[in-house]
Each structure stands twice: as C-alpha cells, then as structure tokens.
Amino acid sequence: MYEKKLLLIPGPTMIPPRVLRAMAVPPVGHRSKGFSQIIREVSQDLKKIFQTDNDVYMLTASGTGAMEAAVTNFINPGDKVLVLVNGKFGDRFAKINARYGAEVIRKDFELGQPADPQVVKEVLTNDKEQEIKAVFVQQNETSTGILNDIKAIKEAMGGHPALLIVDSISGMAVSNFPVDEWGADVVVAGSQKAFMIPPGLAFISVSEKAWKVNENCKNFNFYFDLKAARKNLAKDTTPYTPATSLILGLRESLNILLAEGLENIYRKQEMFKEMVREAVRALGLELLVKDDKYAAAAITAVKVPEGIEWKDLNNLLNNEFNVEVAGGQDELKGKIFRIGHIGYVQDMDLLQAIAALEMALYKLGFLKELGVGVKKCQEVILKYKEEGK
Amino acid sequence: MYEKKLLLIPGPTMIPPRVLRAMAVPPVGHRSKGFSQIIREVSQDLKKIFQTDNDVYMLTASGTGAMEAAVTNFINPGDKVLVLVNGKFGDRFAKINARYGAEVIRKDFELGQPADPQVVKEVLTNDKEQEIKAVFVQQNETSTGILNDIKAIKEAMGGHPALLIVDSISGMAVSNFPVDEWGADVVVAGSQKAFMIPPGLAFISVSEKAWKVNENCKNFNFYFDLKAARKNLAKDTTPYTPATSLILGLRESLNILLAEGLENIYRKQEMFKEMVREAVRALGLELLVKDDKYAAAAITAVKVPEGIEWKDLNNLLNNEFNVEVAGGQDELKGKIFRIGHIGYVQDMDLLQAIAALEMALYKLGFLKELGVGVKKCQEVILKYKEEGK
Numbered sequence: 001m002y003e004k005k006l007l008l009i010p011g012p013t014m015i016p017p018r019v020l021r022a023m024a025v026p027p028v029g030h031r032s033k034g035f036s037q038i039i040r041e042v043s044q045d046l047k048k049i050f051q052t053d054n055d056v057y058m059l060t061a062s063g064t065g066a067m068e069a070a071v072t073n074f075i076n077p078g079d080k081v082l083v084l085v086n087g088k089f090g091d092r093f094a095k096i097n098a099r100y101g102a103e104v105i106r107k108d109f110e111l112g113q114p115a116d117p118q119v120v121k122e123v124l125t126n127d128k129e130q131e132i133k134a135v136f137v138q139q140n141e142t143s144t145g146i147l148n149d150i151k152a153i154k155e156a157m158g159g160h161p162a163l164l165i166v167d168s169i170s171g172m173a174v175s176n177f178p179v180d181e182w183g184a185d186v187v188v189a190g191s192q193k194a195f196m197i198p199p200g201l202a203f204i205s206v207s208e209k210a211w212k213v214n215e216n217c218k219n220f221n222f223y224f225d226l227k228a229a230r231k232n233l234a235k236d237t238t239p240y241t242p243a244t245s246l247i248l249g250l251r252e253s254l255n256i257l258l259a260e261g262l263e264n265i266y267r268k269q270e271m272f273k274e275m276v277r278e279a280v281r282a283l284g285l286e287l288l289v290k291d292d293k294y295a296a297a298a299i300t301a302v303k304v305p306e307g308i309e310w311k312d313l314n315n316l317l318n319n320e321f322n323v324e325v326a327g328g329q330d331e332l333k334g335k336i337f338r339i340g341h342i343g344y345v346q347d348m349d350l351l352q353a354i355a356a357l358e359m360a361l362y363k364l365g366f367l368k369e370l371g372v373g374v375k376k377c378q379e380v381i382l383k384y385k386e387e388g389k
Numbered sequence: 390m391y392e393k394k395l396l397l398i399p400g401p402t403m404i405p406p407r408v409l410r411a412m413a414v415p416p417v418g419h420r421s422k423g424f425s426q427i428i429r430e431v432s433q434d435l436k437k438i439f440q441t442d443n444d445v446y447m448l449t450a451s452g453t454g455a456m457e458a459a460v461t462n463f464i465n466p467g468d469k470v471l472v473l474v475n476g477k478f479g480d481r482f483a484k485i486n487a488r489y490g491a492e493v494i495r496k497d498f499e500l501g502q503p504a505d506p507q508v509v510k511e512v513l514t515n516d517k518e519q520e521i522k523a524v525f526v527q528q529n530e531t532s533t534g535i536l537n538d539i540k541a542i543k544e545a546m547g548g549h550p551a552l553l554i555v556d557s558i559s560g561m562a563v564s565n566f567p568v569d570e571w572g573a574d575v576v577v578a579g580s581q582k583a584f585m586i587p588p589g590l591a592f593i594s595v596s597e598k599a600w601k602v603n604e605n606c607k608n609f610n611f612y613f614d615l616k617a618a619r620k621n622l623a624k625d626t627t628p629y630t631p632a633t634s635l636i637l638g639l640r641e642s643l644n645i646l647l648a649e650g651l652e653n654i655y656r657k658q659e660m661f662k663e664m665v666r667e668a669v670r671a672l673g674l675e676l677l678v679k680d681d682k683y684a685a686a687a688i689t690a691v692k693v694p695e696g697i698e699w700k701d702l703n704n705l706l707n708n709e710f711n712v713e714v715a716g717g718q719d720e721l722k723g724k725i726f727r728i729g730h731i732g733y734v735q736d737m738d739l740l741q742a743i744a745a746l747e748m749a750l751y752k753l754g755f756l757k758e759l760g761v762g763v764k765k766c767q768e769v770i771l772k773y774k775e776e777g778k
Contacts (some may be wrong), residue, residue, distance in 0.1 A: 003406045004735050015390045024413070320774060322737060346393050348711060350745055352737045359767050370771075371764030378748055378759040385709055 005318075008353055009326040010142045010170055010299040012192040012199050013343020015249075017138075019196055022252035023245045030244050036236035038251055043233060045254040046203055049172065049262070050187060052179040054205045057229040060243045065167040065201035068096050069224035070136075070165050070186045071365035074213050078100030079133040082123055082162070084115040084153075086328050087143035089167055093136040094193055100220055105132065111332065112301070114294040115148045117156035122186075124160040133213070134163040134185075140171030143329050144257075145289050145301040145338060147175055151182045163210055169193060172203075173257060174269050174298040174342055185210040193298070194265075196343045197249040198255070206230075269297035272341035272368040275380040276300040279354045279373035283361065288336050301328075303335065310334045316363060321356035322353055351377040396652050397742055398715040399531045399688040400477035400734020401581040401588050404638075408585055411636045411641035419633050425625035427640055432622060434643040435592055438651070439576060441568040443594045445626055446618040447639075449632045452558040459525075459575045461553050462595075466490030468522040471512055473504040473542075476532035477718050478556055482525040489609055494521070497639060501690070501720065503683040504537045506545035513549040521592040522602070523552040523574075529560030532718050534678050534727060536564055540571045551763070552599055558582060561592075562646060563687040564659050564732055568756055574599040579585035582687070583654075585645070585732045586638040595619075656675035658686035658772040661730035665689045667769055668743045668762035672750065676723050679683055687731040690717075692724065697753055699723045705752060710745035740766040 007014050028035050046056040059066050071093070075081060081102045083094040086109040097104050107119050115137055124132060135157060139150050154164055163185040169179055173194035179187050185205075191201035206214070206226060219225045227296055228239035249366075257265065273295060275325070280287060280302050288301035304310045310327055314337070317323045328336040354373040361367040396403050417424050428447075435445040448455050460482070464470060470491045474484040475498040486493050496508050504526055513521060524546060528539050543553055551725060552574040557566055561576070562583035568576050573596075580590035595603070608614045617628040646654065664685060669676060669691050677690035693699045699716055703726070706712045717725040730739055743762040750756040 004733070004738075008736075260676050297737045310516040322735065344393070346711065348395070348741045348745065349393075355740055355744075355763065355767060356737065359771055362767075362771065370767040374744060375760030376745060378751075378763075382748055382751065382759075 004322060005023055006323045006349055008340045008345070008349070008354060009324060010193070010338060010342065011190070011338040013194070013196060013340065014345065015196055015198065016253070016256060016344045018256065019249045019252045023249040025245075028244050028248070030241055031237065035244065038247060039233075039238070039242075040236045041253070042247060042254060044249050045258060048258060049254070050179045050189075050203075050205050051177070051181065051262075052187075052205050054179070054207050055230060055233055056203050056205045057226060057233060058238065058242060058247065059202045059204060059224065059229070060200060060201050060240070061202050061224070062192070063167075063202050064092065065190065065224060066188040066190070066204045067093060067167055069163065069204055069221065069226060070167070070188050071096045071102070072100055072220040072224060074163060074186065074210060074217055075100060075102050075133055076217055078103060080105060080127075080131045082107065082120065082132050082135045084120070084135065084137040084148070085109065086113060086115055086146055086148070087111060087138070087141035088115040089138050089141055089143060089169070093167065097136070111144050112146065112290065114146055115153065117149065117152040120153050121156040121158065124157055124162065126159065132160070132162045134165050136165045137167070138171070139166050139168040139177055140175065140296045140298050142170045142299060143332065145296040145299045147171070147294050147296045149294075150177065150184060154183045163213060170296070170298045170342065173262070173265060175296070176262070176266050179205055191246060191250065194342045195250060196253045197246055200243045201246045201250060268296070269341070269349065271380060271384040272345065273297045273300065275347065275350050275377045276339055276341060276354070278380055279377040282376045283358065283373045284365060299338050299340050301336045302337045304337060305366055306334045308361070308366055310337060312364060313337070313360055316360035317356055321359055323353050323356040325353070347377075347381050351381070393711060395712045395738055395741060397728040397729045397734070398713060399582070399727055399737070400579070401587060402729065403534065403734065404585055404587065405642070405645060405733045408638045408641045408644065412638040414634075414637065417633050417637070419630055420626065424633065427636060428622075429625045431636060431643060434647060437647060438643070439568045439578070439592075440566070440570065440595050441576075441594050441649075444594050444619060444622055445592050445594045446589045446615060446622060446757070447627065447631060447636065448593065448613065449589060449629070450591050451581070451588050452577065453481065453590050454554055454558075454613060455577040455579070455593045456482060457610065458593055458615060459556070460485045460491070461575050461609040461685045462615045463552060463554070463575065463599060463606055464489060464491050464522055465606055467492060469494060469516075469520045471509065471521050471524045472494065472647070473509070473524065473537070475502060475504055475535055475537070476500060476527070476530035478496070478527050478530055478532060478558070482556065482598060486525070500533050501535065501655060501677040501679065504542065505533055506538065506541040509542050510545040510547065513546055513551065515755070516549065519550055521549070521551045521562060524600065525554050526556070527560070528555050528557040528566055529564065529685045529687050531559045531688060532654050532721065534685040534688045536560070536683055536685045538683075539566065539573060543572045547741050559685070559687045560729065562651070562654060563634060564685070565655050568594055571652065581637065583731045584599060584639060585642045586635055588742055589632045590635045611718075620771070655686070656773075658730070660736065660769060661734065661775040662686045664690065664736065664739050664766045664769045665728055665730060665743070668765040672756065672762045688727050688729050690725045690727045694755055697750070697755055699726060701753060702726070702749055705749035706745055710748055712742050712745040714742070736766075737772050740770070
C-alpha cells in the first residue's frame with residue numbers, strides 16, 4: 001500500500017517524520033559558526049546517551065567504519081587481542097584485527113548463547129605477561145539477537161590492563177549501558193539503529209585509559225584517525241566533511257530520545273522483547289535465544305519451522321502483508337528470521353507484525369488457528385500499561 | 390509515540406508521504422502556463438474518478454462550500470426542493486436550501502436506515518405541476534455510515550424533470566458512482582476524504598441539464614458562481630486564487646488512485662467494511678446500520694455499549710493505544726462512535742484499530758477475552774486475498 005510498509009529489520013530502522021523534516025532543508029556550510037554550534041550540541045547529547053564523560057566522536061561512515069577505528073587507533077601489528085565471537089559481528093571484529101596484523105585469540109560461543117565471562121577470566125588469568133591489549137565484544141550481537149553481559153565481562157577482566165572495546169551498534173539506546181560506570185574504554189554505535197536516522201554516521205567514545213594506549217599506537221587509518229577527531233571536536237568541528245544532513249536529523253532524534261528519557265526507552269524495549277517472544281512462543285515457533293535474560297531488546301531471532309521455506313514466508317510477509325523482517329546471515333541463512341524492534345517502532349507495529357506472521361504461517365499450513373500470537377501481544381501491552389501507572 | 394497516531398476519523402484522512410512530498414515544494418504562480426497544465430491534467434483525471442463527461446470544477450473550500458454551490462447555482466427563492474435526510478449532512482442540505490429561500494419538502498428517515506426510493510416516487514408523482522426543482526441526497530451519509538442507493542433513487546424519479554443533486558463527499562472513490570450512467574446532475578466531493586489530501590478543496594460536476602436550469606438561476610454567490618468556474622476552466626484556470634499546494638497534492642493522489650484503479654479501490658473498501666463489521670459483531674457490539682447492503686464502505690458507526698461512557702473509551706483509544714476514531718454528532722453524540730476506513734488506510738491499520746478497541750473495552754470491563762475481533766479481521770483479509778487470485 002504505497003509507502004506503508006512496516007520495516008522491522010534490525011536497521012536501517014524507520015524514521016520519525018520529525019526527523020525526516022529536520023533533514024529536508026537546504027544544505028548548510030559544515031565550517032559555519034551555526035553548524036559548529038550544532039556539533040557541540042549533538043556531541044553533548046551523545047554523551048548523555050552513552051552515559052559517559054568521555055568525548056563521543058561522530059564519524060561519517062556506517063558502523064563497520066567505527067569498528068575499524070576501534071581497532072586501528074589502539075592495536076599495533078603483533079598485539080595480542082581477545083575477541084569474543086557469538087555471531088557475524090564478533091567475527092567481523094576478529095577479521096578487522098587480523099587484517100591489521102593483530103594476533104587474535106578468538107573465543108567462539110554457540111550461536112544463541114551469550115559470551116561467557118568465565119572464559120574471559122580464564123584467558124586473562126593465564127596471560128601472565130599481560131600481553132593481551134584488548135578484549136573485543138558486542139553488547140548486542142545483531143545476527144543472533146544475543147545480549148552479552150558487558151558489566152560481567154568487565155568484572156571478569158579483574159585487574160588485567162587490557163582495554164574493553166565494545167560494539168554497541170544495535171545496543172546503544174536500547175538496553176542500559178552506562179559506559180563510564182561499567183568501565184568500557186571504547187564504545188561504538190551507529191546512526192541507523194536506535195538513533196532513528198538513516199545510515200551514514202557512527203559514534204565512538206574513548207576513555208582516558210584508551211587515549212594513553214593510543215599514544216603508543218601507530219595510526220594506520222587516515223580517515224578514521226581519532227586523534228584528528230579529538231583535536232577538531234575541541235573546536236566544535238570535524239577533521240573532514242561530515243554528513244551534515246544526517247547530523248541535523250540526529251539533533252532532532254536526540255531531542256526525541258532525551259525527552260522520552262533513557263529509563264523509559266529501556267522499559268519500552270523490554271516490553272517489545274516480551275511481546276515478540278511471548279507471541280512467537282504462543283505460535284509454537286522456536287526462539288534462537290532460549291534464555292530471556294540474554295535475549296536482545298533490539299531484535300528477536302526466530303527459527304524457521306520445519307517444512308517451511310524462509311523465502312516463501314518472507315515473500316508472503318513482504319508482498320501480501322506489507323511487513324519486512326530480516327533473514328538469517330551466513331550459516332544461519334534460511335534457518336532463522338529476525339524481527340527488529342528498534343528505532344521508530346511502537347507496540348502496535350509489533351502487534352501488526354505478529355498478525356502478519358500468523359496469517360503467513362496460516363497460509364503456509366503451519367498454523368491452524370489465527371489470533372493466538374496477537375492475543376499475547378495484547379496481554380503484554382496491557383500488563384506494561386498497568387505497571388506503568 | 391511521536392507522530393505514529395492512526396487517524397481513523399471519516400476525514401481528514403491520513404495522507405501518503407508521496408502526496409506530502411508533492412505539496413512540500415516552493416509556491417507556484419497560479420496564473421503560470423505550468424500551473425494551467427496541471428489544472429488541465431487534474432480536471433481530466435477528476436472526470437475519470439467521477440465517471441463523467443461533464444466538467445468537474447475545483448473549488449477552494451471544504452465540502453460544505455461545494456454543497457452551497459450545488460444549491461445556489463440551481464435553486465431560486467420560492468423553488469420547491471425535495472431533501473432526503475438520514476443524518477447530519479442531509480439536514481445540512483435542508484438548511485442551505487432554507488437559507489436561500491427554497492421551499493423545502495423534507496423527508497426524514499430513521500438514523501441508520503437508507504433513504505427510501507419509494508418515498509421519492511410518491512412525492513414526485515404527487516407533484517402534478519412539476520414544481521419540485523431538485524432532489525437532494527447524500528450518497529454516503531457520514532454521520533451514520535449509511536450508503537443511499539443513488540441508482541434506485543434516480544429510477545424512482547421516473548420522468549420527473551427535477552435535478553438529482555448528490556453529496557458524495559465521503560462516497561466518491563469509495564463506492565461505485567458512475568455519475569453519467571446513473572444520471573446524477575450535480576455531484577459534490579471533497580479533498581480530505583478518499584482523495585487523501587488535506588481539507589480545502591471541493592469538487593463539483595454539472596450536467597448539461599443542470600446548466601440549462603442554471604441559465605434561469607440568479608446566482609446568489611460570487612465566490613461559488615459556477616458560471617465563472619466553467620468559463621475559466623475552459624482556459625485551464627480558476628476564477629479566483631486556487632489552493633495551489635493542495636492541487637499539487639491532488640495531482641499526486643489522483644496518480645495513485647488511477648494507478649490502483651476504481652474497481653480495485655471499491656473492492657478494497659468492501660473488504661475494509663467487512664473487516665470492521667465482522668470484528669465489531671464478534672466483540673458483541675451493535676452496529677448502527679444493520680443491513681450490510683446499506684452500510685457505507687467509508688465508515689462504520691458502532692453503538693457505544695450500555696454502561697460504557699464514550700469519553701472513557703475515546704480517552705483510552707487516543708492516549709493509551711494511539712488510535713483516533715470519531716464520536717457521534719448531534720443527537721447521536723455519546724451514543725455511537727465511528728471508525729473511518731477511507732483515504733490512506735490499509736487492512737493492517739484496521740486490524741490494529743480493532744486490537745486497540747479490544748484492549749480499551751477489556752480495560753473498561755466490557756470484554757472478557759482479547760483477540761476475538763482481530764481474528765475476524767485476519768479471516769476477512771485472508772478471504773479477500775484468496776478471492777483476489
């Protein structure tokens with residue numbers, strides 16, 4: 001129906017009209033006084049979202065660019081790094097480190113299982129010479145919908161001097177992550193997730209401890225050189241031309257997010273997660289992440305049931321019921337699908353998506369009864385509304 | 390949730406982003422060659438929607454302005470007119486006629502009942518001197534959700550020379566109305582209904598027979614003088630400054646409507662009507678219009694159940710569940726509410742509205758079970774999809 005598709009992939013996410021309007025303005029000069037003021041304002045607001053006193057830099061790149069910056073500004077060739085992998089994006093951190101000559105100690109966890117802090121403890125305890133320079137991990141692994149416990153991982157690191165470098169691209173402004181309190185040194189986020197703006201901007205915070213490590217790091221990248229970003233942000237500007245219209249959109253979305261308040265956002269995301277998980281269970285489908293505690297609040301991965309082809313299900317969802325969800329990636333391709341519930345989403349959108357999923361599964365012969373998942377959604381919505389009083 | 394409210398009143402209706410973008414352009418000169426071309430294009434397309442070879446004029450006014458034009462261009466003081474009334478807008482035709490000195494023969498029908506063609510036949514048969522100049526009627530009475538049978542009313546008029554003047558403000562592009570084939574002389578429509586643009590434009594078609602009557606009519610209005618509109622449209626322009634941005638939006642929405650095709654639109658509207666009526670019945674609520682045949686495809690009026698206050702229900706729908714429907718008007722105030730299903734609406738929007746209605750009625754203690762109406766919606770959606778193959 002024209003442009004009414006419900007886009008529920010784990011980013012790019014839907015965009016509020018307010019943000020679209022804020023971007024639909026004539027181009028602005030990126031070195032103007034007015035724009036510097038906007039950079040200052042937005043940078044301050046980003047620190048509130050990251051719950052940090054560290055600088056948060058804006059890179060004109062998608063999330064992977066900031067992941068690369070999180071490696072190349074702190075890791076030298078030959079450095080040992082511990083990379084925790086429980087999905088495609090953990091794998092990507094390992095690949096970037098390897099590309100730049102790091103010696104990668106890779107710890108894989110079963111898909112759908114969280115990274116085990118006990119493993120971190122063991123590896124670092126055995127690192128008597130303290131050669132490991134950093135621990136890399138996702139807060140929210142988008143490919144499986146796992147929420148890793150960053151606080152527990154930091155605690156497991158004990159007194160080891162390694163940096164904690166976290167990809168929170170789909171976690172920031174979704175699940176609580178007080179960067180300073182939990183002691184994460186480098187944290188990465190992306191614009192096209194909970195920030196509700198199009199792809200093209202990434203954010204990265206750097207602790208004092210990380211800056212000390214950076215002093216002895218030969219910067220490989222020119223474009224992603226964070227020293228240049230720091231020098232320029234002190235003057236309310238960026239080293240190279242920033243994505244100006246995205247930053248105007250970001251200013252508007254940060255206003256929306258901060259007006260809503262982080263606590264309210266986290267609670268809303270928990271409701272979304274519960275709605276989708278309860279509904280999916282009621283339909284007799286299997287969740288990839290079994291334990292609610294480690295299930296992401298941003299996205300829910302569901303196993304494609306026996307006897308159903310993902311492409312048939314996806315085709316019905318898209319073309320008959322106007323809902324776009326995401327498939328599985330790499331080895332999970334065809335085996336799972338992922339319902340995104342971040343960005344400009346409301347409870348009724350997810351209810352609609354579940355209704356669509358029911359109708360598609362009904363047409364495919366998997367479901368015999370309609371309305372069962374929707375009813376669960378309604379119950380969860382009413383429960384949260386009741387508690388909210 | 391920011392701007393995600395589902396607006397399901399019987400107009401102003403929701404607007405497609407394509408149309409919003411078409412209107413968000415710098416002002417255009419209304420006497421420019423380029424704009425004349427747009428007027429020509431839009432006027433031709435309006436004739437396709439009206440299914441007429443008559444001119445269709447655009448008035449910069451809301452629907453009531455065009456209703457006034459439909460009186461003052463054809464009726465002189467002292468003229469007898471027959472006005473069929475089964476709701477607020479029938480009453481409005483009677484009031485306008487009375488204001489301009491017509492002698493109104495008013496025939497009221499029970500609220501929720503269609504205008505009876507037999508009554509028309511009787512009145513006109515008894516009008517031996519053929520003094521009655523026109524029959525006024527709504528195709529779709531928005532206040533009650535009644536669809537009057539225009540074809541049958543025309544047939545009931547037999548050989549009587551009275552004009553048939555129809556308010557199709559909420560009927561045009563919703564339910565079939567072949568203006569020429571059915572022999573309606575003057576037909577009125579409005580922008581903020583099925584045309585999916587904001588209020589401020591109205592449309593009126595005039596038959597050759599009506600123009601003959603107009604020759605002997607002293608035009609009361611200056612602004613709504615259709616002679617001036619006809620003279621100007623022949624030169625692809627308007628007598629007075631038109632609402633240029635609305636016309637740019639109209640051009641886009643006509644492209645959308647004609648690409649979808651009238652047959653498909655009527656069918657979709659029948660599905661909407663069936664979804665809402667079946668769901669409402671399943672919830673144990675009472676419909677104002679009992680007979681499906683005479684139920685409007687644009688809007689459904691539902692009785693507020695015993696023991697429930699409309700303002701409580703409305704408050705929940707709006708503030709808790711982000712859905713805006715309309716209340717009753719005049720003597721139906723507090724007694725009914727009306728779910729609009731015209732304009733930029735899709736099946737899943739109505740499913741969402743029914744889910745919201747269920748939750749609100751559950752909270753108010755009227756419903757004991759959730760999901761019952763939603764399931765009906767799903768069944769009707771699947772039925773239409775199956776038939777559409």
